């Protein structure tokens with residue numbers, strides 16, 4: 001049994017090894033156990049730092065799509081670094097006394113085990129939330145209810161959200177949405193040249209309520225790390241979909257918020273740079289979405305480290321979301337021009 005897991009889903013074996021090393025400052029939960037064939041697969045959450053659910057919080061989610069294993073690897077690698085730092089770095093301990101890091105490294109373990117994008121019910125978890133796109137979505141790719149045999153299946157309407165999404169939703173609603181400031185990063189990979197950093201919405205091309213803060217975030221990143229390689233943009237610039245989980249959670253936050261700030265981001269690592277240097281890898285299903293050669297994998301994991309630390313700092317020191325009216329008006333204008341064709345048809 002262990003041998004099967006080690007060969008089919010080594011990320012889960014690695015994660016469980018790391019969980020054993022966690023100290024008392026970490027709280028570990030099994031959000032759900034998903035049965036598939038002869039196995040039962042846990043979905044772990046790990047919360048480190050302050051116990052106060054209103055404290056600033058940076059959350060990482062990986063493995064939503066089972067083929068995009070590099071996403072889980074990035075989350076697990078960050079967790080590993082945090083565990084090691086906690087054994088000697090007083091500055092990180094001080095930061096975590098009044099903030100939190102949350103990890104859900106493998107949301108779709110069955111998809112990873114069976115090497116499919118979707119979960120064990122053939123449902124695409126990023127098309128499965130109760131959200132309907134207001135735009136014409138790409139045929140099939142935008143999410144459909146034609147057949148579970150066709151990729152990008154949303155699941156039957158009557159079935160609601162899949163267990164993986166429901167437990168993630170319940171957990172984030174309880175532990176993340178109450179935070180004064182929180183950023184969630186969901187790590188994926190796709191067939192593209194660049195690393196893209198998407199904020200909502202996926203369902204509409206209209207600006208989401210925090211688009212000026214998204215612009216402020218981009219400015220903060222540009223100024224702090226001028227050589228970073230992320231394209232910061234609303235997801236709808238690339239494509240629109242039905243059923244996006246982060247659209248759904250954001251709307252729940254925005255309907256109920258008092259003065260919390262919740263900023264979900266999706267990191268889509270572009271696979272073209274790995275494929276270009278190793279074209280043979282495109283022949284395997286995993287090769288389209290992951291760096292296969294060990295030194296390239298190491299490079300991806302190394303490259304993301306600075307950014308993860310930046311996101312933790314950005315929730316702790318959040319003056320960047322507090323703009324005076326003049327600054328807000330300037331950035332609002334610039335953001336509309338950059339991302340929304342200058343459209344001023346904004347409800348917020």
Ligand SMILES: [Zn+2]
Pocket residue numbers: 064065068188189
């Ligand atoms: Zn994905």
